Amino acid sequence: MTGDVGGRPGSPLRPDTQPIEILHVDDDPGFVNLVATFLEREHDAFTVRTETDPRDALAVLEAEDCSVDCVVSDYDMPGVDGLTVLERVRDAHTDLPFILFTGKGSEEIASEAITAGVTDYLQKAGGTEQYSVLANRIRNAVGGYRAERYLNRGIEAIETAQDGISILNEDGRVEYANAACAEILGYPREELIGLHWETFYRDDDVDDVYDELLPEARDGRWRGTTTFVRKRGDELDIEHTLSYTADGSLICTLSPQAADAAAPNLSVKEQAIDEAPVGILLTDPHQDDNPIIYANDEFTALTGYEKREIVGRNCRFLQGEATEDEPVRRLRTAIDNREPVTVELRNYRKDGTEFWNRVRVAPLFDDDGEVDLFVGFQDDVTDRKRYEQQLRSNSARLEALFEHSPDMFAVHDIDGEIRDVNQRLCDELGYTETELLGRNVWDIDPTADPDRASSFWDTLPPNTPHRFEGELERKDGSTFPIEVHLIRLNLDGEDRFVAMDRDISDQKRRERELVQQNERLDRFTSVVSHDLRNPLRVAEGRLELLREDCDSDHVDDVDHALDRMDTLIEDLLTLAQTGAEAMTLQSIQLSDLVETSWGALSTADATVTVETDRTVEADRDQLQQLLTNLFRNAVEHGGPAVTVTVGDTADGFYVADDGVGFPESAGESVFDAGYTTADDGSGFGLSIVEEVASRHDWTVTAANGARGGARFDISIE
Numbered sequence: 001m002t003g004d005v006g007g008r009p010g011s012p013l014r015p016d017t018q019p020i021e022i023l024h025v026d027d028d029p030g031f032v033n034l035v036a037t038f039l040e041r042e043h044d045a046f047t048v049r050t051e052t053d054p055r056d057a058l059a060v061l062e063a064e065d066c067s068v069d070c071v072v073s074d075y076d077m078p079g080v081d082g083l084t085v086l087e088r089v090r091d092a093h094t095d096l097p098f099i100l101f102t103g104k105g106s107e108e109i110a111s112e113a114i115t116a117g118v119t120d121y122l123q124k125a126g127g128t129e130q131y132s133v134l135a136n137r138i139r140n141a142v143g144g145y146r147a148e149r150y151l152n153r154g155i156e157a158i159e160t161a162q163d164g165i166s167i168l169n170e171d172g173r174v175e176y177a178n179a180a181c182a183e184i185l186g187y188p189r190e191e192l193i194g195l196h197w198e199t200f201y202r203d204d205d206v207d208d209v210y211d212e213l214l215p216e217a218r219d220g221r222w223r224g225t226t227t228f229v230r231k232r233g234d235e236l237d238i239e240h241t242l243s244y245t246a247d248g249s250l251i252c253t254l255s256p257q258a259a260d261a262a263a264p265n266l267s268v269k270e271q272a273i274d275e276a277p278v279g280i281l282l283t284d285p286h287q288d289d290n291p292i293i294y295a296n297d298e299f300t301a302l303t304g305y306e307k308r309e310i311v312g313r314n315c316r317f318l319q320g321e322a323t324e325d326e327p328v329r330r331l332r333t334a335i336d337n338r339e340p341v342t343v344e345l346r347n348y349r350k351d352g353t354e355f356w357n358r359v360r361v362a363p364l365f366d367d368d369g370e371v372d373l374f375v376g377f378q379d380d381v382t383d384r385k386r387y388e389q390q391l392r393s394n395s396a397r398l399e400a401l402f403e404h405s406p407d408m409f410a411v412h413d414i415d416g417e418i419r420d421v422n423q424r425l426c427d428e429l430g431y432t433e434t435e436l437l438g439r440n441v442w443d444i445d446p447t448a449d450p451d452r453a454s455s456f457w458d459t460l461p462p463n464t465p466h467r468f469e470g471e472l473e474r475k476d477g478s479t480f481p482i483e484v485h486l487i488r489l490n491l492d493g494e495d496r497f498v499a500m501d502r503d504i505s506d507q508k509r510r511e512r513e514l515v516q517q518n519e520r521l522d523r524f525t526s527v528v529s530h531d532l533r534n535p536l537r538v539a540e541g542r543l544e545l546l547r548e549d550c551d552s553d554h555v556d557d558v559d560h561a562l563d564r565m566d567t568l569i570e571d572l573l574t575l576a577q578t579g580a581e582a583m584t585l586q587s588i589q590l591s592d593l594v595e596t597s598w599g600a601l602s603t604a605d606a607t608v609t610v611e612t613d614r615t616v617e618a619d620r621d622q623l624q625q626l627l628t629n630l631f632r633n634a635v636e637h638g639g640p641a642v643t644v645t646v647g648d649t650a651d652g653f654y655v656a657d658d659g660v661g662f663p664e665s666a667g668e669s670v671f672d673a674g675y676t677t678a679d680d681g682s683g684f685g686l687s688i689v690e691e692v693a694s695r696h697d698w699t700v701t702a703a704n705g706a707r708g709g710a711r712f713d714i715s716i717e
Contacts, residue, residue, distance in 0.1 A: 005420050020142050022048045024076040025057040025085060026101075035072075035101075038131035043139065048498050053653050054080035058088050061096075068096070072134070075102035075109060083109075086116050089461055097141035101134060111405060115487050115500060117463050120390075129469040144387020164238075164254035164665075172250070184232035184238065184254050197252075200228050202235070217242035217250070220339065221365060228254070244335075245360060246342040262300055277305070279378030281315065285363075285371055290335065293373075302380055304350035315376065317345040322354060331361065338363045338371050344381060356385040399546045407537075408472075408482075408501040413490075414457055416441040416450065419496065428503065430475035441499075446479060447471045448498050457497055462488045472501065536565055588623060590614045590653060594646050597627040611647035614714055617698055626692040629685040630655045630712055638709060652698070656711035661704035670702045 019389065021337045022039065026032045029052050036048035049068070051057040051357060054077055061068060071089055075082035082100050089098055100113050103124040115120050117142045164181030174192050182189035185200060198206050216222040226240040239255040265463055279299035283290045295310045303310075303318060319328065323507040327343035334341030340362035347357040358379040365695040366372040408425035413417045421436045429436070429444060442448040449469045460466060465487045472478045485500040540562050547555050598608045608631070617622070627646075634644045638659020645656050662670060686702070689712070697717045705711040 014072065018045065018146070019047060020045050020138065022046060022070050022072060022138060023057060023060060023068045024048055024050045024072045024101075025052075025054055025077070025082075026050075027052050027054075028074075028078045036129065038128060039135055039138070042132060042135035046138070048134070054082075054085050058085065061089055064090055066093075069145070070099065070138050072099045072138070074403070075100055075113075080557065083116055086118055086617070090117055094463070095145060097138070097145050098184050099134070099137055099141065111407065111500065112465075112485070115485065115498065116465055131508075135307070140383075140386050140390045143383025146383065164252075166192070166252045166254075168250040168252060170196060170248045175249070181252075184230075184236070185228060186232055191231075200230075202227060202229055213242055214250075218244055221363075223365065223369070228247040241365075242341060243362065245340050245362070250267055251362070252649050280381075281310075281376040281378070283315070283374045283376065285335070285338075299378055300347075301405055302355075303347075309350075317375065318357070320346070320348040320354070322346045323348075331359065334466045335361065335374065344385075352670050353499065354382075355380050357381045405500075408503075410436075410441075410499045410501065412441050412497050412499070414495055414497075416448075416453060416457075418594070425501070428474070429472060435475075444473055446473050457488070460488045460497070462490065466487070468684060469504070470501075482506050536562060564664055584619055586620060587615050588618055590616055590619055590646070593620070593624055594627060597624050597645075598631055599633065600628065600670075603629055603631075603635055604638060606635050606638075606642045609643065609645045610654055611645060614648055614653055616653075620693065622692045626689050626714075627655070629689050633685050634659060634710065642709075649715070652714045652716040654711055654713045656705045656707075657707060659705065660708040661710050662702065663710055671700075 022630050024032050024035055024039075026035070028077075029050075032050035032052060037048055039046050039048050049060070050112060051060065054073075057071075057073075058080075059073070060066065060280060062074050071085075073085050075083045082102060086098050086100070097119045098117075099120045099122060100109075100118050101122050101124060102109070110121050120137045122130075122137060162180060164178065164184040165468070166177040169175050171696055173194055173196050177185075177189055177192040182192055185192065187195075197209070201209060213224075214224045222242040224240060225237055225622045227289065228236050228238050228240075231235055241252050241253045241255075245251060247561060277298055279302040280296045281299060282294040284293045288509075289313050292310055295307055300307055300310070301615070316328075323346050328347040328630055331341055331343050341361070342358070342360045344356060344358045346354055347352055358381045359626060360377040360379075361373055363371045364373045364375055404425060405422060408420040408428055409420075410418055410425055411420040418436055418441065421433055422431075436444070440450070441453065455670065465484065465485055469486050470482055470484050471479045472482050482501045482715055483504045483505050487498050489498055491494055516671060540559075543555065543558055544561065590612050591614075594608065594610050594612075631644060634655075634657035636641050638644075638657045642657050643655075644658045645657075647654055671686050690700055698715070700712055700714050702712050
């Protein structure tokens with residue numbers, strides 16, 4: 001630890017004066033530049049870096065010298081969406097503030113963002129007021145982030161003290177040790193952190209510490225000489241004091257010098273606290289009204305008062321209209337009783353601005369055990385208070401989302417025991433909340449296996465959403481399918497699993513219907529290709545035999561009817577199977593495929609003119625089917641000597657003929673299945689053309705050409 005109270009490690013600045021570097025990710029260059037301008041106007045400490053490609057933003061965050069304090073990201077971006085960016089950020093920076101600032105807002109996106117660990121969620125709106133709101137959200141998020149990391153480090157910052165100073169947590173392990181403490185005990189300072197105090201005592205002395213020293217320290221203060229065991233095993237007698245703060249921290253001071261050789265008390269204290277980056281006061285309880293006799297530079301920077309305006313006054317001059325009575329009473333009572341105390345209260349700077357002040361006051365005793373002075377440590381915790389308020393607001397929003405979400409929520413532990421549910425889950429399953437709490441997940445999810453589920457939960461990484469499908473069983477025994485979004489979170493220090501369940505009954509029903517439709521289509525094509533074609537081939541064969549046995553005009557009519565039936569079957573099969581196979585796209589020279597398709601037709605005296613050098617990305621077989629059907633349509637309707645032209649348009653190509661064209665009433669109905677104006681047409685050829693175009697994301701339109709005849713324009717862009 002370095003004793004920082006906020007901002008980046010090693011920085012001497014208070015959190016509210018630190019620069020804040022913001023990374024804004026949005027694929028709209030004009031918008032990110034606008035946001036950067038407004039944010040930097042809102043707060044002098046803001047520096048905004050913009051990226052329009054999420055992948056570039058991730059590279060910035062993954063760099064070793066990354067100094068970003070907050071990420072602001074859009075949601076709907078090409079390639080990588082905002083939640084994917086959040087997931088990647090959380091992999092490298094677990095607690096870095098991340099604000100989703102998006103124009104695509106919905107309860108579903110908000111729910112997914114909160115589940116994924118977003119710090120805040122703000123929907124884009126009209127007007128410039130939204131930038132002030134965004135700036136406040138950024139300040140609160142960064143302030144809370146820094147406060148959470150560096151709060152409670154005021155007293156730990158006394159790095160220049162000659163005495164060794166350490167702070168132990170409630171478990172007796174070292175949370176902080178200054179350089180002098182590390183030197184006295186013979187440890188590198190980083191090795192001291194986390195060690196239990198028993199490490200520094202002889203085994204025979206440990207019980208005495210538990211039985212005598214610590215109880216006396218809890219009653220007020222213990223002071224004496226202790227034999228400490230240094231890292232290399234040698235022993236050292238040290239003058240030693242122990243006292244507890246109101247929040248349960250144990251303050252330990254080590255003074256290796258002899259008591260009679262101590263420097264004058266005030267000059268030593270001044271030397272110890274003069275450079276500390278936390279506000280420190282010394283007051284004299286032996287004078288009337290316990291006046292301030294010393295204030296360090298950080299206290300003057302915190303309050304705006306000069307030292308000459310501070311010394312000789314009681315600390316109450318910082319209080320004002322919004323200062324609450326209760327913490328002030330606690331402070332006065334502790335001072336009257338000569339006890340340490342920690343309070344948080346509203347104070348006022350010289351310019352009248354409010355700030356939240358965390359005040360730690362402790363008595364300093366002389367060699368006779370009498371109170372000599374009081375020391376007070378002052379921390380500006382305004383950002384933390386704002387963050388707590390924001391957290392309360394967010395908690396209320398989360399609770400509302402949890403309770404009123406259209407999705408079902410359940411929270412369970414590692415053993416599968418359900419610890420919390422929302423009302424939607426109760427309504428869907430027919431249980432009351434009381435009936436569900438305490439049950440196991442497999443009691444309501446028949447697809448969950450206890451052994452496999454516990455093993456799966458145990459290996460699920462924290463803060464990483466996982467999606468799968470399952471079932472829920474209602475109280476009446478009926479079941480329905482669900483899509484589960486599961487995430488492992490630490491909630492109030494407990495390992496919990498939050499499951500967001502979504503009813504996908506309609507989706508499954510549509511999937512079943514699609515399967516049934518495909519099965520019916522398969523049966524249809526089987527009937528058409530086999531059960532109809534076989535009798536047709538028999539009829540054609542018998543007709544040839546009949547032609548040999550008799551000479552009748554009826555034979556030609558029957559032959560023509562059979563040919564039309566064959567064409568109808570071929571077109572029906574093509575229409576039914578279009579799209580059934582995956583397309584293989586390739587670059588195709590259109591002129592070459594036109595020649596191939598035209599050559600496969602029986603065109604009599606008809607001709608084709610090619611006026612294109614265009615290359616298209618298409619599935620060869622399906623594009624050939626489109627051209628063949630358009631050519632066949634031209635021949636059937638334009639006459640045996642029709643001329644067909646294939647040429648370029650601005651965004652594709654056209655196929656036109658010089659035949660009779662469409663009736664004026666035809667319109668777009670020419671693409672309807674069964675539409676035809678020819679006596680022997682199947683009515684499915686142009687439907688196939690439209691289907692092939694649609695599969696390629698093309699559009700096809702039909703109209704009469706300027707010189708007569710039909711013209712089809714195919715737009716491929």
